Amino acid sequence: MTRRRTRTRLRRNGPFNWRSALRSLALLVLALAVGGCVRVSVHGDRGAYEEANRPMTDSTPLRVATYNVSLYSEEAGGLIRQLEGEDAQARKIAAVLQRIRPDVVLLNEFDYDPDGRAADLFQQRYLARAQPGGGEALAYPYRYLAPVNTGVPSGLDLDRNGEVGGSGRDRGNDAWGYGLHPGQYGMLVLSRYPIDAAAVRSFQHLKWSAMPGARAPVDSTTGAPWYPPQVWAQLRLSSKSHWDVPISTPHGIVHLLAAHPTPPVFDGPEDRNGRRNADEIRLWAEYINPTGDRAWLCDDRGRCGGLAADANFVIVGDYNADPVDGDGVPGAIAQLLDHPRVNARFVPRSTGAAPRAAERGIARRGDLRSHTGDFGPEGGTLRLDYVLPSTGLRVADGGVFWPASGEPGSDIVDASDHHLVWLDLVPAN
Structure with missing residues (x-):
């Protein structure tokens, strides 16, 4: 079901002309399939490629980010058509990424398509071009995308309204994860x-x-x-998917643990979404536990068990759970924030979140500066997006890209109702 593409490696071997190789690189099409769903390609100009491959030492921070970009469509193929034009929202998203320039980033709510066409277009037409309010062109030679549960029909009456599927927006309620077509609200x-x-x-x-x-x-x-028992036995835990993506960084292998649990709302007194959200978060808490019976924790290839006790990881994503506010199950995100293998002492903050929270006027108990999302006058602001490293990694710096009104970059923060969160990470030892 998935697909992987290999990268072409350029290396010195005798009288190798490196500059000539870089010039010819623009003519290469890196599209060999070898089984998985990694899209490996280089787009943009030579400067963008060189920037993506600048030297990095053991002491150089690794910048990891998460960003719910709201690049989705209610129609299959809609995001592709959107990106084929000159989309103002995508330009602002690219501008934010060009300003922060993460080495590794998870994009939530980026529609999945099997050919990776939307990801190609976003790289070629947006990231590879300097955007207003952004920075220089930005190249990501490596990418991972795969199917998700959102929009995939279950064939079951999951919302118990007496029919399977239905019409209009109701049909999304009977998908494995809420969505109007397979791949909606995907991850990249x-x-x-x-x-x-x-x-x-x-x-x-x-x-x-x-x-x-x-x-x-x-x-x-x-x-x-x-x-009902026959439904419960089939129901999938992940509303999108949970991915462990190992990345070979100058600091060694870092496992990017990516997910996007369901919002804990849009249900009834049974709190089915709130409970699912809490257990989707718990999946990672169990996955990184160094002890205990994890024979039940089996991936899509049939391999069971959790992450090795000595592995470095970074948990990233929109977890739809604020530490103290909002509608989630109490303590849901604390399953990660308080986990002994998670280094959550550094809390990313911004200058723009607190003023916006004051404008919304909704009482909050938590740190307003740490909020990452703004959901209007009724929803207010909350901290929902996280970059949580393992204890083997030290935080050198970090933040939430949410400048206050009038500050540089404030004209591009309205591209999504979420804001990019980033950390600079170095080995703890």
Whole structure:
């Protein structure tokens, strides 16, 4: 179901003409298929390629980011058509990335298509061109994309409205993850450094019922399980997918643990989305536990168990869970923030979040400066997006790209209702 493309390596061997190789690189089409869903290609001018491959020492920070870009369409193929034009939203998203220039970034809510056409267009037409309000062209030679559960019909009545599928927006309720077409609200990893496609692990098909002590929804009136047994046995845990993407960085292999749990709203008193959100977050907490029985934790290739105890990782994504505010299950994100293998002491902040929170006027108990999303007068601001490194990595710097009104970059922050979060990471030792 997935596909991988290899990279062409240019290396010195005797009287090798490096400058000539770089000039000819623009003519190469790096599109050999070798099984996975890594898209490996170089777009843009020579300067962009050289910037993507600038030397990095052991002491140079690795900049890792997450960004919910809201680049999705309610129609299959809609994002491709959007990016084929001169899309103002995509230009602003690219401008933000060009300003922050992460080495590795997860994009949430970027529609998946099997050929990776949308990812190609975003690189070629937006990142590879200097954007107003942004910086110089930006190249990501390596990328990972794969199918997600959103919009994939389950064939089951998951919302218990008496019919399977339905019409209009209701049909999304009976998909494995809410969506109006397969791939909506997908994920995309962009990287300056090679991705080990053969070692990628995905948990798209892991059953929710496989998790010991799963927070199964309960009918508030009867106390009985909300999902009938035949439905509960089939229901997938991940609303999109959970990916372990190993990346070969100058600091060694770093496992990018990427996910986008469902929002804990749009349900009823059974709180099926809130409970699912909490258990989607728990999946990573269990995955990085160095001890315990994890035989149930089996990926889409049938390999069971969690991450090695000595592995470095960074958990990234829009987790739809604020530490103290919002509608999520209490303590949901604390499963990661308080985990003994997670270094969560550094909290990224911005200058723009607190003023916006004050404008919204919704009472909040948490640190307003750490908020990453703005959901209007009714939803207010919350901290939902996270970059959480393992204890083997030290945070040198970080932030949320949310400048206050009038500050540089404030004209491009409205591209999404979320804001990019980034950390600069170095080895802890």
